[in-house]
Amino acid sequence: MRTRLIERAREGDDAAFGELVDLDGDLCYSIAYRILRDPERAQDAVQQAFLLAWRELPRLRDPDSFGPWLHRLLVNACYEELRRHRRWSTHIRVLPVDGPGGPDPMVSVDDRDALDRAFRRLSPEHRAVFVLHHHAGHPLAEVADIVGAPVGTVKSRLHYAT
Amino acid sequence: MNTPHDPDAILAAWLEEGPTALPEPTRRAIAVATRTTDRSRRPFWMPQRRPMMNTYARLAVAVVAIAIAVGGAAYFLTPAGGKTGGPPTASPSLVPSPSALPSATSTATAAPTPTILAQQGSVFPGRYVTAFQPSLTITIDREVQHRCAPGFQCQGSINVNQAAWLDLEFGQPRIEVFINRVDKVNDPAHPGSLIDPPADLAAWIASRPGVTVITPPKGVTVGGLPGTQVDVTVGGKDVSIGPIPGVTDIGSGFAAGSTNRCIVVKVNGHQVLITLGAQDPFAASMAELQPLVDSIVWN
Numbered sequence: 001m002r003t004r005l006i007e008r009a010r011e012g013d014d015a016a017f018g019e020l021v022d023l024d025g026d027l028c029y030s031i032a033y034r035i036l037r038d039p040e041r042a043q044d045a046v047q048q049a050f051l052l053a054w055r056e057l058p059r060l061r062d063p064d065s066f067g068p069w070l071h072r073l074l075v076n077a078c079y080e081e082l083r084r085h086r087r088w089s090t091h092i093r094v095l096p097v098d099g100p101g102g103p104d105p106m107v108s109v110d111d112r113d114a115l116d117r118a119f120r121r122l123s124p125e126h127r128a129v130f131v132l133h134h135h136a137g138h139p140l141a142e143v144a145d146i147v148g149a150p151v152g153t154v155k156s157r158l159h160y161a162t
Numbered sequence: 163m164n165t166p167h168d169p170d171a172i173l174a175a176w177l178e179e180g181p182t183a184l185p186e187p188t189r190r191a192i193a194v195a196t197r198t199t200d201r202s203r204r205p206f207w208m209p210q211r212r213p214m215m216n217t218y219a220r221l222a223v224a225v226v227a228i229a230i231a232v233g234g235a236a237y238f239l240t241p242a243g244g245k246t247g248g249p250p251t252a253s254p255s256l257v258p259s260p261s262a263l264p265s266a267t268s269t270a271t272a273a274p275t276p277t278i279l280a281q282q283g284s285v286f287p288g289r290y291v292t293a294f295q296p297s298l299t300i301t302i303d304r305e306v307q308h309r310c311a312p313g314f315q316c317q318g319s320i321n322v323n324q325a326a327w328l329d330l331e332f333g334q335p336r337i338e339v340f341i342n343r344v345d346k347v348n349d350p351a352h353p354g355s356l357i358d359p360p361a362d363l364a365a366w367i368a369s370r371p372g373v374t375v376i377t378p379p380k381g382v383t384v385g386g387l388p389g390t391q392v393d394v395t396v397g398g399k400d401v402s403i404g405p406i407p408g409v410t411d412i413g414s415g416f417a418a419g420s421t422n423r424c425i426v427v428k429v430n431g432h433q434v435l436i437t438l439g440a441q442d443p444f445a446a447s448m449a450e451l452q453p454l455v456d457s458i459v460w461n
Contacts, residue, residue: 014196021192025184033180043188048335050192083417115176135177 006063034131035078048077072146075128082124130161284317294328296429301457308333326407337447340437342414347404359433364390364426372397385458389427396420429460
């Protein structure tokens with residue numbers, strides 16, 4: 001089903017691509033938000049990633065690799081957002097969130113502040129590895145493929161980040 | 163109440179916090195861009211992410227549409243009007259579409275009296291007094307149409323509006339105007355130290371390691387004052403210029419790999435650096451931003 005959607009999208013079916021956006025958009029946004037810690041920039045990164053995916057999809061040979069490929073585009077879009085953002089501000093705007101995604105009572109205010117501060121000090125590459133592995137659940141080998149680094153580097157980044 | 167102390171559990175819980183659903187306006191923006199993007203052409207355009215109409219906007223559109231319809235009907239139904247015949251045709255931008263506002267293409271006119279620019283957020287066409295010192299007024303007009311999808315109402319973004327720093331951006335991929343006062347620059351001879359900016363700041367910037375001049379310095383006029391303009395590209399490392407007055411945690415500079423147009427103007431004894439940047443083809447983007455630079459008035 002998903003493979004067929006990817007094939008149709010690759011052939012230019014924008015409705016099929018729309019279904020892929022519906023299927024993958026939430027996870028992409030979730031990853032981008034956790035790397036960027038900023039909802040608006042996360043939205044921008046997701047847009048960039050999907051638009052690039054639409055443009056480049058005809059070149060994707062193996063439909064089964066669509067997920068990691070899309071996440072690679074997304075991570076690069078996040079890097080670009082961070083690189084650009086770093087130039088004018090180090091203040092990451094973290095908006096209050098409600099509902100299911102809201103603050104977890106398990107995390108105390110002190111813990112949250114400490115984690116926020118620590119996370120902001122991480123490089124984009126460390127953030128990406130951390131989020132892709134711990135949040136998106138990608139195995140290390142897949143993370144390595146997505147971020148374009150050897151598995152050993154990914155392990156070391158992950159160790160540093162945690 | 164028991165507080166968990168397992169670091170892994172705390173980390174996992176913290177990581178799960180935050181939004182998990184892609185906002186609907188972003189989905190729609192992607193859908194519109196997908197439908198209208200030619201895969202074989204580069205670069206592609208992309209609409210901004212907020213094509214949503216709020217209630218007031220809907221009402222405003224309805225009022226404008228009714229006014230146009232009534233006005234048009236009155237014109238064509240009166241004996242003196244409509245000599246060329248036919249009822250008014252509906253504007254394409256009023257064709258119902260899920261969330262689109264009528265395009266603001268070329269309808270923007272500068273307000274006679276400038277309004278105060280917000281510190282952050284969206285900005286629409288108009289004339290604005292900024293917080294920048296020396297006092298600076300700008301007119302934002304067609305820049306908001308940069309990469310704006312047909313049928314969408316697009317806007318610019320105010321990243322920063324402070325006394326020594328103004329940063330505006332438009333579209334996605336972006337074109338950007340970054341204006342900062344340069345009271346001090348980094349001392350190349352003594353890293354970590356600051357010095358007064360050189361008299362020819364543009365030449366000094368052009369001579370920074372990692373900076374390559376692509377268009378030599380030339381004289382320009384900004385807001386009636388003489389300035390120097392130079393186009394530069396930056397190599398693999400960020401190039402730092404100096405601090406931004408009143409800002410403690412970050413300075414001005416150029417991002418690695420970027421291409422920028424730098425305009426240095428001396429205003430009331432202050433060196434002001436105007437940097438234009440873009441992710442799109444450079445020349446076309448500069449042409450889009452030039453009207454905004456031309457609109458600058460030093461008060």
